[in-house]
Amino acid sequence: MSEKHYAIVDVETTGGSAARDKVIEIGIVVHDGQQALRTFHSLINPERYVPYGITQLTGITQEMVQDAPKFYEIAREIVEITEHAIFVGHNVRFDYSFLREEFQRLGFTYSRKTLCTVRLSRKAFPGFRSYSLGNLIQQLAIPVSNRHRALDDALATARILELILDQESNREEAKAMINLGIREALLPKNLSLEKIHALPEACGVYYFHDQKGEVIYVGKSINIKKRVAEHFADKTEKAGKLQQMVHDISYELTGSELVALLLESNEIKRLRPSVNRAQRVRQFPHIIYAFQDEAGYWCFNQAHASTKARQSLKVIAEFPKVSMARSRLQRAMELFDLCGRLCHVQPGNKACFNYHLKKCRGACVGMESVEEYNSRADEAISWLSTIFSDDFFILDRGRNEEEYAVVLVENGAYQGYGYVEKEQGDVHALRDSIQYYTGNPETTRIIQGYLDNKGEWKIVPLRQD
Numbered sequence: 001m002s003e004k005h006y007a008i009v010d011v012e013t014t015g016g017s018a019a020r021d022k023v024i025e026i027g028i029v030v031h032d033g034q035q036a037l038r039t040f041h042s043l044i045n046p047e048r049y050v051p052y053g054i055t056q057l058t059g060i061t062q063e064m065v066q067d068a069p070k071f072y073e074i075a076r077e078i079v080e081i082t083e084h085a086i087f088v089g090h091n092v093r094f095d096y097s098f099l100r101e102e103f104q105r106l107g108f109t110y111s112r113k114t115l116c117t118v119r120l121s122r123k124a125f126p127g128f129r130s131y132s133l134g135n136l137i138q139q140l141a142i143p144v145s146n147r148h149r150a151l152d153d154a155l156a157t158a159r160i161l162e163l164i165l166d167q168e169s170n171r172e173e174a175k176a177m178i179n180l181g182i183r184e185a186l187l188p189k190n191l192s193l194e195k196i197h198a199l200p201e202a203c204g205v206y207y208f209h210d211q212k213g214e215v216i217y218v219g220k221s222i223n224i225k226k227r228v229a230e231h232f233a234d235k236t237e238k239a240g241k242l243q244q245m246v247h248d249i250s251y252e253l254t255g256s257e258l259v260a261l262l263l264e265s266n267e268i269k270r271l272r273p274s275v276n277r278a279q280r281v282r283q284f285p286h287i288i289y290a291f292q293d294e295a296g297y298w299c300f301n302q303a304h305a306s307t308k309a310r311q312s313l314k315v316i317a318e319f320p321k322v323s324m325a326r327s328r329l330q331r332a333m334e335l336f337d338l339c340g341r342l343c344h345v346q347p348g349n350k351a352c353f354n355y356h357l358k359k360c361r362g363a364c365v366g367m368e369s370v371e372e373y374n375s376r377a378d379e380a381i382s383w384l385s386t387i388f389s390d391d392f393f394i395l396d397r398g399r400n401e402e403e404y405a406v407v408l409v410e411n412g413a414y415q416g417y418g419y420v421e422k423e424q425g426d427v428h429a430l431r432d433s434i435q436y437y438t439g440n441p442e443t444t445r446i447i448q449g450y451l452d453n454k455g456e457w458k459i460v461p462l463r464q465d
Contacts, residue, residue, distance in 0.1 A: 004032070004033060004085075004086060005030060005031065005032055005037070005084065005085040005086070006030070006031045006032070006033065006085055006086045006088045006115070006158075006161065007028055007029075007030055007031075007081060007082040007085035007086065007087055007088065007112070008028065008029040008030075008031055008088040008089070008154050008157050008158045008161060009026065009027070009028050009082070009087060009088065009089050009095050009096075009099070009154060010026070010027045010089065010090070010095060010150045010151070010153040010154040010157060011023045011025065011026050011027075011094075011095050011098050011099065011150055012024050012025040012026075012054070012058050012060060012148065012149070012150050013054075013098055014046050014048060014049075014050060014051060014054055015051065015054070018094075018097040018098045018100070018101040019101060019401055020401070021098075022044075022046035022047070022048060022071070022102070023044050023046065023071060023098050023099070023102055024043065024044055024046050024050060024054070024058075024060055024065050025041075025042070025043050025044060025058070025060060025065075025149065025150040026040075026041070026042055026044060026074075026078070026099075026150050027039070027040070027041045027149070027150030027151030027152070027153065027154035027155070028040040028041075028078070028081055028082065028154060029151075029154045029155055029157075029158040030081060030085065031088075031158050031161065031162075033161070033162075033165050034162065034165075035162075036155070036158055038081075039151060039154075039155070040077070040078075040081050041150065041151040042068065042069060042074050043060070043064055043065050043068035043069075044065065044068055044069060044070065044071055044074070045065050045066065045067070045068045045069065045070045046065060046071075047070060049062065050062045050065060057148050058148045058149060059146070059148070059149065060149075071102050071105075071106075072106055075102070075103065075106060075108070078099070079108075079110070082112060085112070086112070086113045086114070086115050086178055087112035087113065087114045087115070088114070088115045088116075088117060088157065088161060089114070089115075089116065089117070089157070090116070090117045090118055090133045090136075090153070090157045090160070091116065091118050092114045092115060092116040092117075092118075093114075093116070096112070096114055097201070100201075109198075111197055111198045112197070113178050113193070113197050114178070114197075115174060115177055115178050116177065117157055117160050117161055117164070118131050119177060120161075120164050120170065120173065120174055120177065121136060121160060121164065123170065123173050124163070124164045124167065124170045124173075125139070125140075133153060133156060133157065133160075134147065136156075136160055137156050140159075140160065140163060142156050142159045142160070144156050179193055180193075180196065180197075180225075180226070180229035180233065181229060181230070181233035182196070182229055182232045182233045183233075187232055187243070188243060188244070188245070188246045188247055189247075190246075190247040190248060191232075191246065191247070191248075191249070195249070196225065196228055196229055196232070196249075197225070199224050199225035199228055199249065199251065200224050200225060200251070200253060201223050201224070201225050201226065202222075202223070202224060202253050202255075202399075203220075203221070203222040203223070203224075203253065203254055203255055203256065203257055203260055203397075204220070204221070204224055204251050204252050204253040204254045204255075204260055205218060205219070205220045205251065205252050205254065205260055205263045205264050205267060206218070206219055206220070206221070206224050206227070206228060206249060206250070206251040207249065207250045207251065207267075208231075208242060208245075208246045208248075208249060208273075208275070209246070209247055209248040209249070209250065210245050210246070210247055211247045213248070215267075215271045215273050216242075216245055216246070216273050216274050216275050217242060217246075217273050217274075217275040217276055218264055218267045218268050218271060218273050218276055219231075219264065220254075220257075220260040220261060220263070220264040221260075222257055222260075224251050224253075228249060238275060241275060242275060245275070253399050254399065254405065255396070255397045255398045255399035255400070255403075255405050255419075256396035256397050256398070256405035256407075256417075256457075257396075257397075257450070258394065258396050258405070258407060258446070258447070258450045258457070259396065259405045259407065259417050261446045261450070262407065262414065262417060262437070262443055262446055262447075263417075265442055265443055265446060266437050266438075266443075269440075284318035284319055284320050284440070284441045284442070285304050285305070285306075285318075285320075286302060286303070286304055286305075286318070286319040286320070286321060286322045286324070286325040287302065287303055287304075287305050287310065287313070287315050287316075287317065287318050287319070287325065288300060288301070288302045288315075288316045288317045288319075288325055288328065288329050288384055289301060289302075289303065289305075289310075289313040289314055289315050289316060290314045290316055290377075290381055291313075291314060293342070295366075295370060296370040296374070297339075297342055297363055297370055297373055297374065297377075298342070298373070298374050298377035298378070298380075298381070299342045299343070299344070300316070300329060300332070300338070300342070300343045300344065300377075300380070300384075301343075301344040302322070302325040302326055302329055302344070304322065316381055316384045316385055317384045317385065317441070317445075318441040319441070320442070326345075328384065329343060329345065329384075330345060332380045332383060332384050333345055333354070333380075334359070335380070335383065336376045336377070336379055336380040336383070337359060337360065337361055337376060338360070338376065338377065338380060339352050339354065339355070339360045339361075339363045339364045339373070340352035340353055340354040340355075340360060340364075341364045342363055342364060342373075350364070350365070351364050351365045352364045361373070388409050388412050388413070388444070388447075389412070390409075390461070390462075391409060391410045391411065391461070391462035391463065392409055392459050392460060392461050392462055393406055393407065393408055393409075393427075393430045393459070393460040393462065394406070394407040394409070394447070394450075394451070394457050394458075394459060394460075395425065395430075395457060395458050395459075395460060396455070396456065396457040397456055397457075398419055398422075399419065402421060402422060403419050403420060403421055403422060404419065404420055404422055404425060405417065405418075405419055406418050406419065406420055406430050406433050406434065407447065408430075408431070408434045408462075409447065410462060413439040413443075413444060414437070414439035414443040414444060414446075414447055415434065415436055415437070415439065416434045416435050416436040416437045417434065417435065417437070418433030418434045418435050419433060420433040425460075427460065427462065430460065431462075
């Protein structure tokens with residue numbers, strides 16, 4: 001790999017979020033794998049206040065950056081210095097994401113192959129207690145004048161890279177990391193590593209097209225580039241099929257993972273791609289239903305039921321596969337301490353197995369009253385239900401900092417999604433933003449599952465008093 005050039009980059013910033021914070025210093029070492037060829041360094045005016053904690057860490061003060069160039073004034077030089085080079089960083093995601101974001105604000109897509117010396121160091125120097133830059137500097141006796149200053153840290157990272165690349169096995173490991181684990185020989189003819197590296201490291205839905213342009217696979221990911229690379233690095237039967245059939249890639253950024261899940265579900269059912277087998281099912285023949293036994297206890301069961309048969313049942317949830325129905329019912333039983341026998345998960349007419357494990361409170365042997373048991377069973381019905389009782393909007397992360405992704409749930413079902421500027425977040429603007437889609441039990445479960453987890457999303461009632 002000695003013929004390759006590396007751009008070893010370190011940035012100091014106003015904070016830890018590339019979307020919110022700004023670069024205040026950059027150091028770049030252009031390297032051929034054996035020695036440094038040139039360096040570049042600049043303080044940068046972030047056009048905002050430098051926090052005191054950052055000054056304490058780096059020594060960079062507000063006065064030092066006040067007259068420094070703004071990012072756009074040195075952007076072209078950064079592009080030229082790093083062009084055709086592999087972007088190297090110690091925890092490369094941090095430095096690379098900040099530069100990509102700075103360029104994005106200028107309307108420019110910055111894309112480079114990347115290499116992380118943290119990951120390489122773990123392979124090259126096994127057994128260290130830590131692979132932070134500070135600890136590696138200490139363990140490898142690398143002289144550094146000013147820690148937490150961009151050029152000095154970049155030079156230290158360059159020395160670490162030199163030590164790593166001294167070993168042939170490490171050079172092969174670095175090559176695999178640069179190629180995202182992809183063997184170029186397995187790539188479809190019309191795809192190059194450069195095209196995959198140019199994909200966004202952002203949340204959205206991606207489409208694989210065949211030679212005729214037809215969509216053969218739809219997927220979603222919070223990091224499109226990483227997920228696409230995994231497809232072409234895998235050795236599964238599906239990966240082999242994709243490696244043979246894919247001729248082009250397109251994508252749609254969503255910002256919100258929830259919107260990505262909903263869009264993926266819709267697109268798979270609309271396009272019916274040949275390689276998407278798991279989500280092509282349009283029917284939901286397997287149900288969970290509830291009924292009360294002679295004693296008045298709520299009971300649950302799952303079944304394969306026709307439309308006609310469902311009319312006489314209290315249907316709680318619908319599923320495309322029997323395994324999904326069974327799994328969901330089992331989970332409800334665990335969450336609400338339901339009786340295994342009354343859930344028809346455990347056979348027999350005596351005490352259920354869960355009772356012996358103290359996970360059932362004894363409804364199966366009359367040890368728990370109907371009222372107490374049914375109170376939890378009612379909660380389970382609500383949890384299992386595929387129908388929302390309220391009408392509301394979900395506001396989630398948008399495609400940029402200035403917007404929200406908006407998902408509408410109305411009349412008990414998913415209605416569609418859209419995007420709105422944050423300052424226009426009143427109910428009327430939210431509704432006007434919605435592009436309508438047809439909901440189904442799957443989209444309802446997607447939304448339920450998303451809301452079950454903590455996140456940055458928030459709920460806005462559709463009708464506000």
